[in-house]
Amino acid sequence: MAPIENKIWFLKHCELFSQLSQSQLANLERRSFVKSFPKGAPVYLPRENADAIYVVASGLLRIGHITTEGKQSTLAIVEAGDIFGEMALVDDTERGEIVETLKASRLLRIERDAIQELLATDIQISIAFNRILGLRRRRMERRLKNLLFVSSHDRLGLLLLDLVEQFGEASGKGTRIRIRLSHQELANLIGSTRETVTISLAKMKREGLLSSERNTLIIKELEMMKKRFVN
Amino acid sequence: MAPIENKIWFLKHCELFSQLSQSQLANLERRSFVKSFPKGAPVYLPRENADAIYVVASGLLRIGHITTEGKQSTLAIVEAGDIFGEMALVDDTERGEIVETLKASRLLRIERDAIQELLATDIQISIAFNRILGLRRRRMERRLKNLLFVSSHDRLGLLLLDLVEQFGEASGKGTRIRIRLSHQELANLIGSTRETVTISLAKMKREGLLSSERNTLIIKELEMMKKRFVN
DNA sequence: TTTCAATTGTGAGCCAATTCACAATTCGGC
DNA sequence: GCCGAATTGTGAATTGGCTCACAATTGAAA
DSSP states (O other): OOOOOOHHHHHHTSGGGTTOOHHHHHHHHHTEEEEEEOTTOEEEOTTSBOOEEEEEEEEEEEEEEEOTTSOEEEEEEEETTOEEOGGGGTOOSBOOSEEEEEEEEEEEEEEHHHHHHHHHHOHHHHHHHHHHHHHHHHHHHHHHHHHTTOOHHHHHHHHHHHHHHHHEEEETTEEEEOSOOOHHHHHHHHTOOHHHHHHHHHHHHHTTSEEEETTEEEESOHHHHHHHHOO | OOOOOOHHHHHHTSGGGTTOOHHHHHHHHHTEEEEEEOTTOEEEOTTSBOOEEEEEEESEEEEEEEOTTSOEEEEEEEETTOEEOGGGGTOOSBOOSEEEESSOEEEEEEEHHHHHHHHHHOHHHHHHHHHHHHHHHHHHHHHHHHHTTOOHHHHHHHHHHHHHHHHEEEETTEEEEOSOOOHHHHHHHHTOOHHHHHHHHHHHHHTTSEEEETTEEEESOHHHHHHHHOO
């Protein structure tokens, strides 16, 4: 991908802003900042105030929580083109979550006021935004459902199907999940432990559902996977 | 509460619609229907199409899922003044969830087209709607967080704190949760079993955090409860 | 009040998944 | 290619919470 020369280029390539007029884009551009983060750096912390939303230009990040004893739980993984921190638009209380980079990332930070102004004046954007929040919420609810009453092994299966939707790409031998996640990271996503994830993945490989290649997972039998884990 | 004579009275008392003009209200009124449901009746099923949103006029309902082996998991409980089924505004795919009454309920059903028209023309409503979805999403994320890596006992504690926020009212001896939920229903909300909930509640009572009276729970020591379970 | 259904309480046995501990492998930077 | 760090693999011991089974209590309807 070409380096991001200017913010406008980038804004245009983001789902939410794709339909903005030139002047709206220019306005947003004036009121946003590009920030770069090395791998493993925090973007914001739970106690910080929610005063801006972020658009991911490049890289990979996790949105998560830290439980009492330092355990990390991961709510979502976001990549280029995604938006996060949009709760800032509801109110500006504290974030309540931690966002940190999994890879070096470049972010576009848009101040709360700027985006709110835009939403108040452009009904198209407001509706588009509704839609994005709605879709995000649906994903959240599905994850909630997948956690209640489901065994650790099955939660992992369901997570892989989720990841396919978000990061899947066709590949010779099946569907590849194009980002690399450690077993620990997968465990954080399903509320389990690293060891249990290792064992479950091995089992799925033994059953021929899965294989791994160059650090990424490949779902060999997507349909069988769905039949096995969904509903 | 007075019986709902006309829909307008009711619409006006719903957060989302409180600021509508007379003509907008009249328009909505023309395009909505009142429906009554006895206790335990389904409002819609997971496979049905999402073609309308609902406003609760009176009663109590649960929004939930049914897992493979017939287990019920509950995503949320809603009461008078609440909105549900609003995913219909994002798209009209299938509901994906079941809604059923816990008490006899009266609902206002508003067709998808009507509400979408309203959102497209009135930016105030669109923004208010954004807000409601946002707040709802925040609650969802918190519940997600409360399920990952948290013991069954602690999940129950956190749930009670959530319920206090949604249904709490001051009472002589503390904060009363003004709706009655069976141990089974509490278990459905935290992904646990009826027996485990019984034991955990007994423990909290023994510790003096909790008491029950006339079928409802009373949190005697709200601050201690928070200190014990939050963060 | 009586009666039947639903809810609550409690114990025994069991199993999935966690913790802990350590070895094998792979990765990333120099 | 080499080396320290991170990740992955695997076993043994432990346990939280589930299942099953049944009794006690409370609620609702007639």
